[in-house]
Amino acid sequence: MNQYIFHPFVLPFVLGMAFVLTYCLVGLLRIIAQLPKDDRKQFWRSLVTPKTAWANIRDLFGDCLFHVKIWKRNPILGYMHSSIAFGWFMLIAIGHVMLFTLKPLEGVDVQGFERTFTNCYYPIFYKHFATETPVFAFLMDFFLIVIITGIFIAVVKKIYSGMVGVKRVTKFGFADNMIRFALWTIFPFRLVAEKTNIMAFWWLYSIDLMIFMCLLPFTRYMHIPTEALFILLRHAGLKAREPRKGFALAQIYSCPSCGLCIDACPMSVNDKMSDNTSAYFMKKLRNKDSEEAQRIAETCLMCGKCVMVCPVSIESCDIKFSQRAATPYNINSDHSYLDVISTEAQRSGEISVNNPHVLYFAGCMTQLTPKIMRAMKQIMEAAGEDYEFIDKDGGICCGRPMLLSGKTAEAKAMIEKNTELIKKSGAKKLVLSCPICYKVFKEEYHLEGIEIQHHTQYIDELIKSGKLQVDKGDVNYVYHDPCELGRAFGVYDEPREVIESVGNLRKAKSEKELSICCGGSLGSFNLTQQERDEITENSVNDLMFNHPDEIVTACPLCLKTFARKSPVQVQDIAEIVCEKLKK
Amino acid sequence: MIIEGKQKIWADYQKDIPDDHYFYVRSCIRQAFWPGSEVTFLDITRNKLGKDFYENPYHTTCGGIAYHSDTIPQETAMTIIARQFALMKESGYENYVCSCITSFGCYTETLETWHEYPELEAKIRQYLWDSCKKEFVKPKYLAHASDLIYKFRFEIAKQAKFKLVNVKTGKPLKVVEHIGCHYSKMFPSKGFGGAEYPHVLVGMIEAWGGEVVDYPERRHCCGFGFRQYFVQANRGYSESNTHKKFESMEPYEPDLIITNCPGCPYFLDRWQYVIAEQTGKTYGKNGYGIPALTYEEVAGLVMGYDPWDLGLQMHQVAIEPLLEKMGIPYDPKKKYQGVNGKDLGQPMCPSCIKSV
């Protein structure tokens, strides 16, 4: 072949490219084939639905190239990512556009297969073979420099992560370190090669590319191609059903192991526990280390903060659920005794037949914090509500813990029994004190015609409607957002408004969607008391940032957990309202 | 096992037994279960040892069975006992010897209770007067018949024709001793050797050449337990107790069990047959059981009484292997011949445990 259009140094690149393209294509087909049938149908449909199609285009550019989410969170990291991703994209795009404008050296004319073959590496190595117009030359050099600045930041981040505002970075294995090194050197090599045309650098450049592409499927950089697919699947509205198949697989490969979730995770209070964060969970899944994946899935508090901060929007909690469900415990639950309960409850008059307007379901955890129950009773009395307690003498668990253990069928049985009891009461509104219950009631219960409210919402409504009269005091409160109320349902404003009507609200260091789990979460099976205590201490410190007089929360479990470690009094929102009821 | 430790305890738990002139009362059930035993006892003590034993023909049960079956109140049982004491007084005796362990327990319990509650004694005195117009005097000495054999064990050993020794090997026979619960478990100080390590039977075994087997369930009840046996549905409980003891003693391969209670040898003997029928298991060698004898029967064998005169054919577990071990001659043809050669009839052969 003509020396002006071919040189053996392009071969490593071509081989690498061929490999990675084949790999990605097979992977894509596999993922789509693994999707459950109706999910697949939904996916095809979403591609042609204008609304999702637009969202697809928006996110493909916004997330994959510009990394808008990372920009928002941390501009330095945003620049680092988008400079490399967008810069590289531009080099490839401009390179291809340039193909048509390149002036081949005289006497060279390539056609047919040869032309196609050349096209695949020409934009990458064009400088060796041809000259470009000054405009393109500028653009190509510009983006190359942009990329190199991004890489510079990456190197700095690797050495001093604190400088770019990151406390903990993901720990990597050999392949990941290797590909990272390849990535860091590709562009400097290219620059040197282009500027000096020394053959050795062209070789190095090409080999670097090959290393990068050959390692790509086996490292976190697989997220570059997969994320595009993941965005499409996500917009199609799919949910992970199995831990290592279909949609979940797309998510696993989309995880860039960027480590943002590591800092966000409440467990990252020490090195050992930070190994339980989502970044590692995804990595274990990718490496098919299902034993470790299972362990992490069972250790996770399921607070959802990693999902909230994930720049790729990976639903790691869903995957953890499916992981738990994939290897369920052989507990062989026998809840046949539930059948007797309804008749007994009816006979003993526990279930009211008076059709109360409001039915109050305290839940298991609230049974351990009778202060909340008493406060709710007084509040409802003061508001003149027509109410009834459904589980005054202990009730049936809401089913959420069963769900958390991956045992859907058993949870269903409890849900059905509670549904039956609640419906029998004839209430119009169900008020819950426990966000754990709230989540399952909102998501899994079918209580048509019955409004479900957490007591923060309910009290807010009572105050706003004027049914409940409260005095404003001068206590400075800080509010802790329970994970399953805040991040799960965005109930951020109601509790804050309630608190402001009875006192002053101070801000925590991390609030709302960034609120740190109290450490008591039922989501985790494995954490020991000492580990939980460490999490709690960290969370309390965060809440104490502005020196409040009291910590207020809206979850019995958070209340109990904080009370162990808090330097100030911890109360439920219902309690502080109760204290300020107008006499 | 530290034998000095036991000897220390044995020395601590000794009691005075008068040398002669005893008022003897019989056991209700022993006469039916082991008809040779009491006869042998009286023959040995009266004729071989030359002691004065008097039996009053009007004496009755002590009431123990009814008392322990919760069918009569304590006052009734005490009044029956008071009458026995009255008979002793009328006969001019003051050393009371009973054949039955449960009687011994009841007499001891009564005397101790009266000691603690004299008003109860007065009440019983009145009851006895009201019912029988009799007056009693409390015995000067109370002993169980086995205490007497214990006391005279060396004299018996002197007159012995056979020893508790395997004549073929020359080794002492391994003997399990089983004490009736009512002997000293209620009042440890009333039995030779106390409650934990009773010496009454151990003393006989050692004096007559045997070797005592101390096995983990030594203390356990034979399983009679009165109420447990009397109700058929509860008998499994009684049998299980015996079973437990045999399971525990089995590894020691005992040649013989010696007992001092009416019920114990009966249950240790008969339940071996029932266990064999139910589980197919026998505890002696070659499909035989382990003979469970009364101390009088053993004393009789040692002194050379004819086994069939001692009534050993009344045992379910075949006695022949033991007789052969001890080298005691016997006529197999006479096993089921009564007095004057009368045919007693042969029992049905059990299916599991060997009877001959």
Place this chain on the structure above:
Amino acid sequence: MKENILIIGGGAAGMEAATQLQKLGQTPIIIEKSNALGGHVAQWDRLFPAFHPAKDVVEQMLANVKGVDVRMNTEVADIQRNENGFKAVLSDNTTIDAKAVVLATGFDLFNAERKQEYGYGIYNNVITSLELEKFFRTGKDERINNPKKIGFVHCVGARDVKVCNTYCSKVCCTTALKQACEMKEVFPDAEVYTFYMDLRMFGPGYEDLYLRTQKDFDVKCVRGRVCEVSEDMDGRLVIKAEDTLFGKPLKMTLDLLVLMCSMEKNKSIDAIQQKLGVANNSDGFMQIKDTYLGMNDTAKDGVFVAGTCTAPKSLPDTIAEARSVAVEVFNYINNR
């Protein structure tokens, strides 16, 4: 005023009382019947709750008591009260005039033979807590041959109407756990069981010891009193107890059984005690004047008590009482 004070008993209480009285300018005279000071503590290897060597404590106390008149191998043969206080005749026929008497006669360990069902002195592998301490000190006891299963019986001779001791002996629970841990240290492969009725972890660090016993030493605590012990064919011990938390009787074979013997009042002092007119309480220990404010006083003027002669006590309690008795005696002498 510098007076003679007769201290009967050279154990922890007697030594500490003498030390303090000497510091207060008095002349304490210790009468010790054995040939060494230190009492029971000197027979112990390590002390609960932190496995502190008993030797260290005893040596410190011996150093402290230096200069005190100690009469070893001596007993008080007779004692009379007179107008100057007391006149004691010792077993070596010397006499001592003293202003006050401190009874620091301590305790006797319950004679385990009395609980016949446990077979102490009958079965080879039943030993007492004191003998185990000796094993820890000397490493020698022919009955302890690499046992695989070890049992500890609490409350031997305590809380037991059958031996006429209805009181709790206070220190045996903690001692049992301490010894159980030590056995695990010596025989890491052994299974160690303790049979308790209640675990009375009454002092600082004791509950931590309990937790360590369970967690770090894997000692199994069974709630139930061992009721009988037998020997099997191999000379191993078969024990029966009820696992009262499980509600079922339990039977197991052990290689070694350690009896946690209770404290009883040292009876060798009975005659002198009688002469001094000091009564016993219902537990058989010396009667103190008042539970709260008169724990060192007896009903008799000038006769004081300290340590385990009045009730079972731990070593820190004993030392505290010994110190308080010194102050009591000092005030008594100066206020007369």
Place this chain on the structure above:
Amino acid sequence: MDFGFCLSPSSHVKMDSVDLTTFNSLKETNPDINTCIACGSCTATCTAGNFTEMSFRRILLMLQRGKEEQAKKMIQKCMLCGKCTLVCPRGINIRKILLDITR
């Protein structure tokens, strides 16, 4: 032959022959289980215990006394609500242990 009665099984827990495999392997992963002081808090607070005989304290004992099947049967009543873990004075991760028993 039918006697109208039969040997009754011994009620003794025979510790010499108890199979502790499950308990010991559980101990490897959850050393906490040794620290139970049988206070009964777990049983008293148990949501399922409100309706059934469910008792974690007894489950631990069952495993140590060779009644594994009985223990597993009892665990079936559990609703996994986690109250027991919250009230345990020794900080034992009860819910996790219950799940691990059934692994």
